[in-house]
Amino acid sequence: MxxxxxxxxxxxxxxxxxxxxxxxxxxxxxxxxxxxxxxxxxxxxxxxxxxxxxxxxxxxxxxxxxxxxxFDADSATLNAFANSGIQIMVGIPNDMLYTLANSEQAADNWVAKNVSSHISSGGVDIRYVAVGNEPFLSTYNGSFLGTTLPALQNIHSALKKAGLDTRVKVTxxxxxxxxxxxxxxxxxxxxxxxxxxxxxxxxxxxxxxxxxxxxxxxxxxxxxxxxxxxxxxxxxxxxxxxxxxxxxxxxxxxxxxxxxxxxxxxxxxxxxxxxxxxxxxxxxxxxxxxxxxxxxxxxxxxxxxxxxxxxxxxxxxxxxxxxxxxxxxxxxxxxxxxxxxHWGLFYIDGQPKYALSLGTLNSNGLVPARGVTYLSQQWCIMSPSASLDDPQVASSVSYACARADCTSLGYGTSCGDLNAQGNISYAFNSYYQQNNQLESACLFPNNLSVVTSNDPSTGTCKFRIMIQSQTVTSGVEGGRGFSISSFVTFVGVFLSAFL
Missing domain, CATH: 3.20.20.80 (Glycosidases)
Known part of the structure; x- marks a missing residue:
């Protein structure tokens, strides 16, 4: 050694x-x-x-x-940084590495579209290009071992051709x-x-x-x-x-x-x-x-x-x-x-989670997002008249959690102390809010659910109201989210613990 x-x-x-x-x-x-x-x-x-x-x-x-x-180079996002004084590291997703590794022209085009155009005419202060993101994780089974370095080299070469290699570095x-x-x-x-x-x-x-x-x-x-x-x-x-x-x-x-x-x-x-x-x-x-x-x-x-x-x-x-x-x-x-x-310093609505001094402009804590608008002050919960023994409860909770976010439920989590009705209500409300409070998003079988104007939040468990967004998930049957299979283990544990 x-x-x-x-x-x-x-x-x-x-x-x-x-x-x-x-x-x-x-x-x-x-x-x-x-x-x-x-x-x-x-x-x-x-x-x-x-x-x-x-x-x-x-x-x-x-x-x-x-x-x-x-983690990408979305044009609308980059345009918002024009003349902001904020330095930017733009990202190239792993699924683009193969193309960029095997085509200098593709790398040239990517740099022209996502770097050069924003710097030259938009006043966007791009300092780094992140080529891939953790491409050597074992879960990728070596998928990017042969493409990461060539992609890195081609992006650097493209920056050099554009006269930007001393200003914008690759990593x-x-x-x-x-x-x-x-x-x-x-x-x-x-x-x-x-x-x-x-x-x-x-x-x-x-x-x-x-x-x-x-x-x-x-x-x-x-x-x-x-x-x-x-x-x-x-x-x-x-x-x-x-x-x-x-x-x-x-x-x-x-x-x-x-x-x-x-x-x-x-x-x-x-x-x-x-x-x-x-x-x-x-x-x-x-x-x-x-x-x-x-x-x-x-x-x-x-x-x-x-x-x-x-x-x-x-x-x-x-x-x-x-x-x-x-x-x-x-x-x-x-x-x-x-x-x-749940890695955010802020919730998805831009509200700070806790006091944190960054040693910058606001030593007293984090400043929330301005001008955020919310949907109506209403929640979808398990109907008081519904029974826990209803045969539709388990499948309804599985359906809701597979298409929304139930990760605050479970042992040691913020909503870990809810009773069975509370857990079901949380799942229903998460689905309801994610689907923009559509009436059809609170119509679970056998009248299991009902809309209420009384906030069901308790202790550390917050039943959140969704924000209004320019780009949102639409449609109760589809939309963004994950298949039921990705929640099978979680929902199984949830049901056995609380029903």
Missing amino acids: GLVKGVALSTRRQRQQPLGLALCCLSILQLLLSSVSGIGVNWGTQTTHPLPPSTVVTMLRDNGFQKVKL VPLNADVYESPTNLPSDGNFRSDIQDLMLSIVKFLSDNGAPFTVNIYPFISLYTTPNFPLGFAFFNNSSSTLTDGGKTYDNVFDANHDTLVWALQKNGYGNLSIVIGEIGWPTDGDMNANLNYAQQFNQGFMNNVIAGKGTPMRPTPVDAYLFSLLDEDAKSIQPGNFER
């Missing part, structure tokens, strides 16, 4: 010799500059009732966000599982053996072109997937669980994870490559550890470090990061877990 390290470092020094000290200093300067560019946030749009882009841009500015990371947001440590010590970190050659090719390309390594780090996932994971180690300023690695002490898993990447880069000769945290956050519902208190504790702890200019033991300069995420997304897949729809 020592020999491998020595060879890697020696190779790196040989590459630096022609440019000498100037290149070394330039790399360090780039690293420092990347650390002071302001706090960013991810804006995902997998929601049934999106806020208008202009409303979201105003909300971003009201809260002092200086950067935003998008690949990667999951933190692309590197690992056999001992869990950061200093033993390296890239995963099965993709190491590919990772080094990507890292070299990023380094050669002055682009950052972008990684998504989720301490919540460590807690969610690892039995007996120490709860305190998931948060910042923890004193109950620490990790000592040589002369460095880690009191939280984010720092340890981040520095595992730093060591992986350093061992392979790229110790000065800048790192961007593409996603970091904590969900507020859908799991026993996903709640408002933990989310506030985690995000404020992270922001306190950013505000104080505190980095990690291996990189003490401030972290360059995008919080995940701005808004809840009620149409996201729940394959990873029911918490997937």
Whole structure:
């Protein structure tokens, strides 16, 4: 192992010799500059009732966000950022990687349409193109291993042809599982053996072109997937669980994870490559550890470090990061877990979930979206005259949850203390609101449901009123959402627990 390290470092020094000290200093300067560019946030749009882009841009500015990371390059969304002063990372979905990898013309066309046109005539401040999103996740079974790097190269080439390569950099947001440590010590970190050659090719390309390594780090996932994971180690300023690695002490898993990447880069000769945290956050519902208190504790702890200019033991300069995420997304897949729809700092209506100081314009907390309009103050609930023994109850709940959002139901969730009638009412109302309070959306069989003007919310469980949206799900029989099969396990547990 020592020999491998020595060879890697020696190779790196040989590459630096022609440019000498100037290149070394330039790399360090780039690293420092990347650390002071302001706090960013991810804006995902997998929601049934999106806020208008202009409303979201105003909300971003009201809260002092200086950067935003998008998952596509929707023209209407980008137009809303014109002259906003907000820096943008546009995204290329994974399903476009094959085309872009195999056609330089396709890459040229994509850049012309989604980058050049908005910069030249729209005053949109695009700084990065994210090529793919976590393309090397194990769940993809290697589908994007052969296309990610060629797509990255072709997009960079297209930017260069357009004269934008010094202004707009390419990167690949990667999951933190692309590197690992056999001992869990950061200093033993390296890239995963099965993709190491590919990772080094990507890292070299990023380094050669002055682009950052972008990684998504989720301490919540460590807690969610690892039995007996120490709860305190998931948060910042923890004193109950620490990790000592040589002369460095880690009191939280984010720092340890981040520095595992730093060591992986350093061992392979790229110790000065800048790192961007593409996603970091904590969900507020859908799991026993996903709640408002933990989310506030985690995000404020992270922001306190950013505000104080505190980095990690291996990189003490401030972290360059995008919080995940701005808004809840009620149409996201729940394959990873029911918490997937609850990562937002704000609910889907733009209302803040908890107090959070970003150290920007509003130190007293988050500022809600302006001018949001709602549907009527009415809810669909289980009829008081209906019976829990009605044979249509189970199928009606399954139908509603498969076509709406029932992820706030279950053990340890915000609505986990509802009784059977309350759970059924929540499912009915979620379906009713998602279908814009259509009369037909509250006509479940055997008169199981009824519309009421009395708010059924109780405790932490909120029966929400849907917002009016320019782009909404329409039609009770179809619309956005997921098939019943994606909810079979969830609904089965729900029914057995509450009916």
